[in-house]
Amino acid sequence: MEAQESNVATAAEEAMPLEAILKRLDEVVLQLEKGDLALEESLRVFEEGVRLTRAGQRRLDAAEKRVDQLVTGEGGETVLQPMSRG
DSSP states (O other): OHHHHHHHHHHHHHHSOHHHHHHHHHHHHHHHHHOOSOHHHHHHHHHHHHHHHHHHHHHHHHHHHHHTOEEEOTTSOEEEOOOOOO
16 A cells, blocks of 8 residues: 555656745755654655655756757757756
């Protein structure tokens, strides 16, 4: 049952917009920083945070790939313009 619940949660998190992921991550951090959750609840919230972080990273990776799209060069040719990581 837990694996099924985790898969449903992961699918829901994958469908969330990045802004919603970041907002929920802020809430997760605040909950954990308060320190008033029982151990099992803390673990559940922490696991949610890890899933959200991974979903957010996948969303950012996809956005980076979109930024690395083909752009038109000076001579009218199409060139790949990589995004700088600096």
